[in-house]
Every structure is written in structure tokens, then in C-alpha cells.
Amino acid sequence: MFHKSKAVFYSRLLFVFILIGVFLTLMMLLHNKHYLMFSFMVLLCSILPAYWKFEKQPLTTQTLMFVAILIALAVAGRVPFAALPSIQAASFVIIVGGVSLGPELGFVTGSTTALVSNMFMGQGPWTPWQMFAWGLMGLSAGLIGMTKLKKSLIFMIIFGGVWGFLFGWIMDLWYALQYVSPMTLKSFILAFASSALFDLYHGLSNIVLIALLYRPWEKLFTRLDRKYRFLPTKQNKGMD
Template sequence: MFHNQRAVYLSRMLLVFSLIAVFLVLVLLLKNQYFLLFSFMVLLCTLLPAYWRFEHQPLKTQTLMFVAILIALAVAGRVPFASIPSVQAASFVIILGGVVLGPELGFVTGSTTALVSNMFLGQGPWTPWQMVAWGLMGLTAGFIGRTKFRHSLIAMIVFGGVWGFVFGWMMDLWYALAYVTPLTPKSFILAFVASAGFDLNHCLSNVVLIGLLYRTWEKLFNRLDRKYSFLPKQ
């Protein structure tokens, strides 16, 4: 029974990521037109895993409020630092949210943060790609949260630092596919190299914030989780 449920869940997740990939490709093929429509389609896709995960166990009001608060904190952690390239606190909040709430709600938190914060910073064809990148950050943080590594500060620092580069590489991929012509191996690599400084800024901001605040915020979030039981007990 368990293996059947797991197979169904994996097949559903494969469908979600296949749809997201289609939307990202369509953004490129349509020359970055209708990007806002595709952004909302990506958001819908990120909501599906949470819906499937909790279809027989509805989320409590407290859980939905906590997700909304996390998104607001992540947006507030990004907008004020917009003048400093790639330096922001959004990734830190998304990682903590994923650790506490699990992969499905971490996915929702990350993708929604990109869409909402870009309402202040400016929407564009980069929005769906940022939604996917931050969504995957929250998703993978949720998987880390199910392991003993969530209690290791060193492991979380490494995780945050690596994601600072992975996020940048995903955005570099979009930029290269959308704007670099002719797209040759050399120009493709140069597109990635040109943003290395920005990726390093993102990495270092994640490392510093996790190093300074992770323990405190994890204890606070865990205390809230014990009080309100955000997720149904397995």
C-alpha cells in the first residue's frame, strides 16, 4: 500500500515538473511574451503537490496563516536590499520555511515569494524562472528538514551556500537561452561566468544569515509548530 502511494505521488510530481518545464519553454519560444500568464501557471503547478499531499487532511487556518507570514517575511527580506545585487534575506526565510513545513509548502513559499516580491521590484520574463528556482529551494529544504541534517548548522550553511550558486545558475540558463546569440559553448559559459560575482553575493548572504540566525529562528519556528501543529501527524 505504501509503495503504491509513493508511486502515485512520484508520478504526480513528475507531471508537475513536466508542466513547469513546458511553461518555461513556452516563455522562451514566445519571445518572453505572456510571462505573467505563465507565472501564474507555474504558481498553480507549485500548489498542486501541497493539494495532493493534504487532500485527505485539510490544512488548518493556522498553517495557512503561517505560510502567508513566511511569504511576507521573505518579500520584506528581499525588497529593501534590491539595490545590492543578489544580497537579500528571502532565501534564508524560504529555507527555514521548507525545513519546518516540509517540501510541498516550502515549494509554495518559494514560488509565491518570487511572484509577490516582483510586484514591487518589477515583473518580467525572469519571474517564472525565479519562481521555479526559489520553489525548488524551498522544496529541497523541506526534504532536508526530514533528516538529521536540519539540526546541523554546518550542513545548513553548506546547503544555503550551494543554493546561492544553484539559483544563479538557473537564472543564467534563462538568460543564455533567451538573449545570448549565437548560442555557442563559449558564449554559454561566458554567460555563467559573467554572473559569478552576483552568485557569490547570494551564496555569502545565505551563509551569513544562516550562520547568525538559523539556530534562533529554528527554535522559534519549532516552538510555534509544537503549539499550533502546523502539519498533520503521520
């Protein structure tokens, strides 16, 4: 029964990724027109896994409020540092939120953070790609949160550092596909290499924040959940 539910989860997740891929491709074919519409399409896709998981066990008000608070914290951790490229706390909040809430709500937290924060920093054709990148970050953190690896600070530090580069590579892919012409192997590599320093800054900021704050935040969430029970049941067992 467990393996069957796991297979269903991954098959549904694959469907969501394919759907997002279709929307991102359509946006590029339309020369980035209607990017805001496609942003909301990506947001809808990110909500689907959570809807499927909780259709028989509705989310509590406390859980929804906690998700909203995490999104607000992630936005607050990004906007003030807009003048410092790739130096922000949004990714740290998304990672910790994903570990605590699980892959489905981690996906929602990440994608919504990009959409909401860009209301302050500026919307554009990059928004749906940022939504996908941060959503994937929250989802993968949620998968880690279902294992014992979340207890290893060293692993989480490495995880955050790697995601600093993965996020940048996803955005580099958008830039290369949209703006690099002619598309050759050399120009493709140069498009990725040009942002290497910013990706390094992103990875280092994740590493520092996780090293300093991951343990305190995890303990805080555990204590608050014992009192208010706002985390999904499966995650409670993993964190107690």
C-alpha cells in the same frame, strides 16, 4: 506502503516539473509575451503537490496563516535590499520555511515569494524562472527537513551556500537560452561566468544568515508549534 507513497510523490513531482518546463518553453517560443500569465501557470503548478498531499487532510487555518507570514517575511527580506544585487534574506526564509513545512508547502512558499516580491521590484519574463528556482529551493529544503540532516548546522550552511549558486545558474540558463546568440559552448560558459560574483554574494548571504539565525528560528518555530500546532503533523514529529 511507504515506498509506494514515496514513488507516487516523486512521479507527481516529475509531472509538475515537466509541466513547468512546457510553460517556460512556450513563453520563450512566444518571445516572452504573456509572461504574467505564465507566472500564474507556474504558481498553479507549485500548488499542485500541496493539493495532492492535503486533499484528504485539509490544511488548518493556522498552517495557511504561517505560510502567508513566511511569504511576507521573505518579501520583506528581499525588497529593502534591491539596490544590493543578490544580497537579501528571502532565500534564508524560504529554506527555513521549507525545512519546517515540508517539500510541498516549501515549494509554494518559494514560488509565491518571487511573484509577490516582483510586484514591488518589477515583473518580467524572469519572474516564472525565479518562481521555479525559489520554489525548487523550498522544495529541496523540505526534503532535507524530513531527514536528520536538518539538525546539522554545518550541512545547512553548505546547503544554503550551494543554493546561492544553483539559483544563479537557473537564471543564467534562462538568460543564455533567451538572449545569447549564436549559442556556442564558449558563449554559454561566458553567460554563466558573468554572474559568478553575484552568485557568490547570494551564497555568502545565505551562509551568514543560516549560521546566525537558523538555530534560533528553528527553536522559535518548534515552540510556537507546540502551542498553536500550525506545522504539518509529519514535520512535528521531526522537529520535536
